[in-house]
Amino acid sequence: MVTGVAMASWGWPFWLALPLAAAATIPVSIIVGVTAVRLKGLYLAIATLTFADALGETFFKYGRVTGGQSGWIVHRPSPFRSDASYYVLLLAVAMALVWMVTGLRSSRVGRAMLAVRTNEREAQALGINVYKTKLTAFLISGVLGGIGGAFLALLLTSVTRSAFQSPLVEATSILLVTVVVVGGIDRALGAFLGAVALVVQQQVFQGARFFFAYFGIYSAALLVLFLLYRPGGLMQVARLQWRLIRARPRVGIAAAAAIIGLNVGLAWLFVRLS
Amino acid sequence: MIAAHPVIQVTAFGLSSGATFGLLALGLVLIYRTTGAMNFSHWAIGLLAVIAYLYLANEGVPVVLAMLLALALSPIAGIAAYRLVFRKIPRANQVVTILITIGIAQLYASLAAMVLGFKQFTRLPPWLPQGKVSFVGTQLNTTDVVTIALAVGIAAGFLAWFRFTRTGRALRAVAQNREAAMLAGIDDVRSSTIAWGIGSALAALALLLVLPHVAGKQGGLITTFDITPFGTLLIPAFGAALVGGLVNLPMALAGGFAFGLVRELLVLAPKPWSDLRAVAAALLILLLLVLRTERFFVTAQEREALEA
């Protein structure tokens, strides 16, 4: 969002606009966070939905700043103009972020976050500032969102209302939730894994018209099934599989091969059919 | 005299959209209190009824009959979601429940989009009589007046049923103390099924009142915005439910009218203020969330049971 303003209106180069985009999420995250930290589960979910809608409305309302309905055009920085090179850049950034967030898990702040999630009262008794910890989590995720948004803008090479507002925002938000759940909700790598799994499928089957058309149904079904039967996502599946391989190598390897084979086979079938 | 006209007109507008918020909110609260699930798929469930209505009307079924049939079918979507999915989740796990309602929302909305053939616009025939009624010298849309009357009538009937019948009392018992209700011999699965069924029908009625009538004589359009899982009317409906602390049914209905009135009356506000219309609902919801409205309606111990 802010990347767009900075680059298009002020003519800033991308490398300066990116940190700005990340930084710009901080006040928003704080405003959202300060309210959200006081809320629990259900109330928080309602607040999030409301915030998402209201922010989208507001940003594009003020056409002067944001280019209005038509949005702006943004250009990728010089060495990464082609899709392939931009992809390499994105991959590198994504891996770096996964590494950082994974590192966070074993840091002091990360351990505090885990404690707060597990049992708020006990965490408080241990001297952890619950309020500050939650707010930090909101900030970090806000900054990550800012970076993601900036790269998304460059991927689409334009920032328009339709790309950042309902119904697409809702569909995208749900897809994000799906990605996180399918990957594994309690691991940074899981989110990445889920994203790769889903988007690869989305792209591979884009040619298969009938499959792409049903992607919404497919991903929603995936979300519900994972939540019901494998709440730990693909990470849990992988862990269970690994344990099985260690305990009973033959059966485990056969099962893993069967799962992978089935998926590859299905993919091949879809591509053939389309 | 002339200046009074727009106020009355806008009030009628506000009350009629408020009526639909109220109906949606009633369903949300009923399902939440009885089963513990805050239903983010409420909109999508209602949407399926609208699709059924459209299908029947296109098949040549008279519109009013098509609407009644769609309404009669609407509980299926909610009951299926409950029986096949929500029943299997432990009640205590609220985050998973919410995530799953989001998944169901996406699932049903995608189904609706599929039936519509992924078109940008689909025309919906109106089923309410089109015309104008005169009220204190102001011309009002018949659809608005009928919507208000119908919504109030059905909501009143539902509240009376909930309050005075045996089944209604059983549902209230489950809502207030699930374990004690089960130990008194009330079948909680049956109660939850009834709650999901009625909640779905209320959502269906709300959408069937709004969507086919947004464009007057032209009927209504279903656009891509309407096929989103959390359609735009769901946010004020959550707000309305929050007015009753997510637990009080009559207050949720009243909240619906309040949200409708605020939204429409802001049209009359002077320029910078009327811009607030888009975010008014969000601001009100924030206020309600910070006020923690639920504490006015249930005891701490009941709340703990709900949120556990």
Place this chain on the structure above:
Amino acid sequence: MLRLDNVHAFYGPVQVLFSIDLEVNDGEIVALLGTNGAGKTTILRVISGVKHPALGDVVWNGESIKGLRPPDVLRRRIVQMPGGRGVFPGMSVQENLEVAGFSFGRDSERLRRRIEAVLEFFPLLADRRRQVAGSLSGGQQQMLTLAKSFIVEPKLLLIDELSLGLAPKIVEELLEIIIRLNRDGVAVVLVDQHVDLALSIANRAYFLERGEIRFSGPAKKLRGRDDLLRSVFLAGARA
């Protein structure tokens, strides 16, 4: 009368009951004791059908009632009084009692008769029929909860935490009512944190620790087992 055979139960992946064998004879008062989280309430829930055991059997007068849903268990006049506060706080005392007779179906005459009969035991509640249950004091709410479990004329009454948070005087009153009921032939299983109190009226007792039965026998004998009871007292002192 009632027998639990080798009952195992889980909450999700966590096993909470291990091979429970338990028996209640006609006209007995059985105390079920143990530390917090030892599985006492779960045993009651298994009997009343709220919780289904993974393994083992629950036998009522020669018939297996394992896996029956709560309404069907209730029909056999096995009644569990819910732990904590068991009232419907938004309903009046009268409505609470009416809901307790939900299993009577549309037989309103029978319901009316039972409510009158039960209220004779609880004159205090009879004076407050129209009052909303949530506005009653803690002791009165507990009284109402007990009254509700009398509506269906239990043959076996399962009581979860009778004395929790109540003044000793009220507890004594409630105990007297239970003893009266027991003299009329109602068998009682009593779960209570208050060991002395439970043992004072019980014929036999079971002691649970981490989902396993550590002791079963005459109530008097358990009183001498300081090694077992100490853990309860320590937990009680901390709470």
